[in-house]
Amino acid sequence: MTGQPGLIASALVMSVIVGVRYLLTSGAFALATRRVRPGLYAGLSRQMRREVGWSLLSALLYGIPAGVVAWGWQAHGWTRIYTDVQAWPLWYLPLSLLLYLAVHDTWFYWTHRLMHRPWWFRVAHAVHHDSRPPTAWAAMSFHPWEALTGALVIPALVFLVPIHVAALGCVLAIMTLMGVTNHMGWELFPRRIVEGRMGRWIITATHHQKHHDVYRGNYGLYFRFWDRLCGTDKGLGRWDGVPPDQDAQDRRPPRPAAAARRQ
């Protein structure tokens, strides 16, 4: 279908795909959480229902630009998505994947940082931080304004940067998995990765947890590059229920009464 009905059908199909992908991925990790950390989501049923509602609304919004792209690609040959693996050198496959992640990360870092300014926070980002603590269902729990800022990056990129359809699939899979695992309340990766050389550059659940704990800093999506470059990296969070150590600049002197009690 090349006309308007085809375009609408494509947008609807994509919204359903994004919604089902969310339910399956978040559902799988919520189940895993029940096994690995029993009781972690106890008392959070209402919050989780809210997270699913916002996430399904986000899925609808994500599906529209994705549907337009899929329709334009199939019906008119728009976009720079290619299917013949020989069309570009093999080394370009991992490079294109990295390029997509880096551009998405850059866009996310700066829009996320902006959304932590008071007015933007109230209008667009408070919904995401209503999850305290977030669960595996919070992966796409965004206000529609925030969902829209996230929904347009990759659909815009496919018109500009050539990418093999399989590499694009990998980008979407990484985006989905990290969205879920970074919010599920426990760390998937072993400590030697999280605290090792790789963890210094890649965002893990332990890193994003700290963003949800202290509200400031750790704004990145996949990489710590921008946070480290701009001095907004607050380090790793903690999982033992104790509020994470705050950095020296965040730390306020203890009130005299509290200090006296401790002595």
Ligand SMILES: [Zn+2]
């Ligand atoms: Zn935030």
Ligand SMILES: [Zn+2]
């Ligand atoms: Zn988050």
